[in-house]
Amino acid sequence: MLTDVELKSFNEDGYLLRPSVFTADEVDLLKSLSEEQFSRDAPSRVLEKDGHTVRGVHGSHLVDEAFSRLVRMPRVLAPAVQMLGGPVYVHQFKINAKKALRGDIWPWHQDYVFWNRRDGMTRAQAVNVAVFLDEATEVNGPLLFLPGSHRIGMLDLERHDGAEDGAEDWASNLAADLDYAINAPLLAKLTADRDIVPAKGPAGSVLLFDPLLVHGSGANMSPSDRRMILITYNRSDNILAPVANPRPEFLAGNDRAPLVALPETTSLS
Amino acid sequence: MLTDVELKSFNEDGYLLRPSVFTADEVDLLKSLSEEQFSRDAPSRVLEKDGHTVRGVHGSHLVDEAFSRLVRMPRVLAPAVQMLGGPVYVHQFKINAKKALRGDIWPWHQDYVFWNRRDGMTRAQAVNVAVFLDEATEVNGPLLFLPGSHRIGMLDLERHDGAEDGAEDWASNLAADLDYAINAPLLAKLTADRDIVPAKGPAGSVLLFDPLLVHGSGANMSPSDRRMILITYNRSDNILAPVANPRPEFLAGNDRAPLVALPETTSLS
Numbered sequence: 001m002l003t004d005v006e007l008k009s010f011n012e013d014g015y016l017l018r019p020s021v022f023t024a025d026e027v028d029l030l031k032s033l034s035e036e037q038f039s040r041d042a043p044s045r046v047l048e049k050d051g052h053t054v055r056g057v058h059g060s061h062l063v064d065e066a067f068s069r070l071v072r073m074p075r076v077l078a079p080a081v082q083m084l085g086g087p088v089y090v091h092q093f094k095i096n097a098k099k100a101l102r103g104d105i106w107p108w109h110q111d112y113v114f115w116n117r118r119d120g121m122t123r124a125q126a127v128n129v130a131v132f133l134d135e136a137t138e139v140n141g142p143l144l145f146l147p148g149s150h151r152i153g154m155l156d157l158e159r160h161d162g163a164e165d166g167a168e169d170w171a172s173n174l175a176a177d178l179d180y181a182i183n184a185p186l187l188a189k190l191t192a193d194r195d196i197v198p199a200k201g202p203a204g205s206v207l208l209f210d211p212l213l214v215h216g217s218g219a220n221m222s223p224s225d226r227r228m229i230l231i232t233y234n235r236s237d238n239i240l241a242p243v244a245n246p247r248p249e250f251l252a253g254n255d256r257a258p259l260v261a262l263p264e265t266t267s268l269s
Numbered sequence: 270m271l272t273d274v275e276l277k278s279f280n281e282d283g284y285l286l287r288p289s290v291f292t293a294d295e296v297d298l299l300k301s302l303s304e305e306q307f308s309r310d311a312p313s314r315v316l317e318k319d320g321h322t323v324r325g326v327h328g329s330h331l332v333d334e335a336f337s338r339l340v341r342m343p344r345v346l347a348p349a350v351q352m353l354g355g356p357v358y359v360h361q362f363k364i365n366a367k368k369a370l371r372g373d374i375w376p377w378h379q380d381y382v383f384w385n386r387r388d389g390m391t392r393a394q395a396v397n398v399a400v401f402l403d404e405a406t407e408v409n410g411p412l413l414f415l416p417g418s419h420r421i422g423m424l425d426l427e428r429h430d431g432a433e434d435g436a437e438d439w440a441s442n443l444a445a446d447l448d449y450a451i452n453a454p455l456l457a458k459l460t461a462d463r464d465i466v467p468a469k470g471p472a473g474s475v476l477l478f479d480p481l482l483v484h485g486s487g488a489n490m491s492p493s494d495r496r497m498i499l500i501t502y503n504r505s506d507n508i509l510a511p512v513a514n515p516r517p518e519f520l521a522g523n524d525r526a527p528l529v530a531l532p533e534t535t536s537l538s
Contacts, residue, residue, distance in 0.1 A: 108490075191492055196491065219487045
């Protein structure tokens with residue numbers, strides 16, 4: 001469970017890092033299972049612009065038993081339930097690869113804009129829980145945050161291509177271009193009274209962040225991959241309104257059944 | 270002139286940062302002149318992969334009086350002459366734009382590999398003198414160095430495309446792909462006993478670095494451009510051997526006449 005101090009810090013900044021929550025052995029197992037996912041040619045796998053480097057993979061909790069257990073482990077599930085104040089399910093699960101020297105940027109954005117406009121999510125009662133599979137350093141493309149930016153609410157962004165909401169191919173929003181990316185003039189306004197803060201920490205860390213928190217990440221200039229699992233929990237009663245062109249289940253979960261935490265002693269394998 | 274401590278530090282690390290050498294007014298003038306250069310459609314101007322964002326411009330000291338004066342100002346010329354132990358001329362002059370949210374990476378490389386293989390430079394008796402036009406921060410794609418890597422000498426790199434030296438189109442080596450980029454396994458070896466260090470500093474700083482120093486830079490994730498002038502001085506007696514397919518003058522200077530420093534009191538305009 002999160003302490004009052006942690007909750008206050010999350011509410012203030014929009015994120016919270018708990019270092020080394022998973023052991024080195026657990027991280028090794030998660031890395032090896034992630035590599036298995038990266039090696040599988042499937043629609044849920046996304047490539048970098050070069051057309052061959054793996055950028056990430058989605059929905060692995062639907063196809064792999066260990067990842068299915070991971071999302072029910074108290075170390076990631078309990079803080080989400082506590083923070084959202086009610087039962088939750090997995091709206092999205094992805095593993096970002098951020099390959100050594102090949103992993104491209106993620107433009108600045110708010111996750112909730114996509115979930116709201118593409119998936120019909122009605123309220124921002126969701127939370128991201130990230131598990132670091134590698135140390136996040138200054139130079140390997142760590143998540144970059146604008147602390148406190150979640151308190152602004154959902155930014156009123158226009159699509160870059162001028163098309164209607166929901167008209168796009170879903171795959172385009174998993175690459176290094178995003179329909180609802182934040183441009184330089186808006187980012188300049190948002191950084192006028194807050195700094196850009198990199199979320200650095202050791203492998204095994206758990207990082208919670210708000211779906212309205214403005215974030216992005218740079219290129220990986222290090223010789224090692226910077227892998228990260230990102231679980232998005234949504235409150236089971238936070239309804240997704242019908243949308244014209246729903247995304248695949250591996251991008252927008254449709255099993256809203258409240259997750260039940262596994263016993264504390266449960267292992268991944 | 271550089272102090273003994275500065276020289277020792279340069280020899281040890283392969284670089285040296287002198288903060289705020291140029292005044293805010295001088296930096297403002299250099300920025301405005303740089304923007305003029307960026308706005309001119311010329312072969313010496315290079316674009317990012319997106320085909321419209323300016324990546325940088327070359328040879329501006331050949332076409333603009335203020336940049337021609339800049340390369341003869343004692344604050345940049347004198348340390349180069351002192352360091353190289355003899356008269357020098359400008360082998361290369363560029364202004365990197367590293368545009369806000371658009372400026373792409375520079376892969377890890379040694380400059381000298383290109384000057385040796387493409388331009389026939391016989392010895393590494395050259396030095397880069399950079400002038401920061403904007404503050405270099407953790408998130409706007411600062412130069413990244415491997416301190417001490419210049420002492421390894423020239424790395425024996427194969428061209429990525431397997432072609433013969435000198436066969437390439439020169440333009441390809443000004444973009445975010447480089448023929449002699451250092452790959453992840455080699456970078457892993459090079460970083461086994463040294464850290465990656467970002468060269469951060471205020472606008473107006475002067476940064477000297479060795480042509481054998483392994484360096485690169487990440488993406489600019491900030492809302493402001495991170496512009497930088499890079500002057501490469503070569504010793505006038507460091508001969509360039511004839512090459513089959515010489516690069517344009519704006520990439521490999523052919524006026525080897527020793528530069529004479531302007532008086533200390535000379536201004537840019």
